Amino acid sequence: MKPNQEQLTKSAIQLLQQLIAIPSFSSEEDKTGDAIQKWLSDFGVETQRQFNNIYAFNKHFDENKPTLLLNSHHDTVKPNSAYTKDPFHPHIEDGKLYGLGSNDAGGCLVSLLATFVHFYEEKNLNHNIIMAATAEEESAGEKSLRGLLPELPKIDVAVVGEPTLLDLAIAEKGLIVFDAVVEGTPSHAAHPNNNNSIYNTIEVLNWFKNCSFEKESEALGKVKLTVTQINAGNQHNVVPAKVDLVVDVRVNDCYSNQEIAAILDKEAPCKMTPRSLRLNSSAIDPNHDLVKSGIALGRKTYGSPTLSDQAALSCQSVKLGPGDSTRSHSANEFIYVKEIEEGIDLYFKILSGFLIPQ
Incomplete structure (x- = not known):
């Protein structure tokens, strides 16, 4: 029954x-x-x-x-x-x-x-x-x-x-996690350096903060990009060669993950590598x-x-x-x-x- x-x-x-x-x-x-x-x-x-x-x-x-x-x-x-x-x-x-x-x-x-x-x-x-x-x-x-x-x-x-x-x-929303790298010239902290990777990161962070994608979804709103991690250096007297960032991107239904990755690869002021493009x-x-x-x-x-x-x-x-x-x-x-x-x-x-x- x-x-x-x-x-x-x-x-x-x-x-x-x-x-x-x-x-x-x-x-x-x-x-x-x-x-x-x-x-x-x-x-x-x-x-x-x-x-x-x-x-x-x-x-x-x-x-x-x-x-x-x-x-x-x-x-x-x-x-x-x-x-x-x-x-x-x-x-x-x-x-x-x-x-x-x-x-x-x-x-x-x-x-x-x-x-x-x-x-x-x-x-x-x-x-x-x-x-x-x-x-x-x-x-x-x-x-x-x-x-x-x-x-x-x-x-x-x-x-x-x-x-x-x-x-x-x-x-x-879909998700792409990017590993981003901001590069510079490594040096001793006591010497002049006009290519300090950490200082270079200021401009990159501002770019991410102001980054906006054109298409807005009626249901999901805008694509949301957020820097969630930052890591650099291991000695107080050494300027590191690079700064590592992690960028979390929540993708609306107006874009595929591949499209977002292509846009950032072309326009971002640093190298960005997606961990996966499968979470659409x-x-x-x-x-x-x-x-x-x-x-x-x-x-x-x-x-x-x-x-x-x-x-x-x-x-x-x-x-x-x-x-x-x-x-x-x-x-x-x-x-x-x-x-x-x-x-x-x-x-x-x-x-x-x-x-x-x-």
Whole structure:
């Protein structure tokens, strides 16, 4: 017998408590992977596994239909030193479920798993559904969603579960981290030097501070460039040959990462080397039926400045889930139980409006 919403919600919250109690740092998620597989199997779902990525297809998968991906991650960062509660002791106080990974992104994950089970045996959906509970999101590892995608059929649209206060992030900024080098002439500090690399850096920093990219996104605003690290010298009496900078660039959906790298390579007053160009911005057409289904239920849309597994996807995608991203990676992380209940209800309703022919 198909479980009802109340049963699925109760079971999902119990699963989240189980997951919190199991350490699952990036690349060490094998035990949470086991728990997720067992939970799905207990509901009659046939699962597959690639490394610590657990995935499943809806029962009536039809290759002639487009495919919707439901995705969230089950790895966590390590708890920070400010924790006063045991990060691996799931417990509920005043309606809050405490524990590492509860908010980022356990609440989203179990809500999507419950949603997948709800639709698993449905016939005549207008999209197939793939559920992917993935690993290594926090470390952007090779055995994450990025590594799983080549094993999956073509994905046409995706819902990525991250805490958004249940509003729809219809765009997400991409990320490029650059290593920049400002060069000069090394010398003894006692001698004249008109090519001091540290002094040269003043002009370079001002250039970065005033750097602006022409195209502005309606959802994501402007590209944001920030110098986040600086390092030079190791002796008080030696002018260093170079100053190393790290530059963080958050890219809107008007540019590809390759375009941003090409612009900076041409115009920046110092040498800049991107560490990776793979974390591109993401977006979905505001008029997509999935978005319209959410708006019809009173949800707001916005552009997200934070990065997620959306960066691995080449299809249109929306980021949506219970919880608040400001709690992510914080001490004594928590999610309200009510948020999970509301998240499951919203996922059910949004996807019903999108998947079931009216």
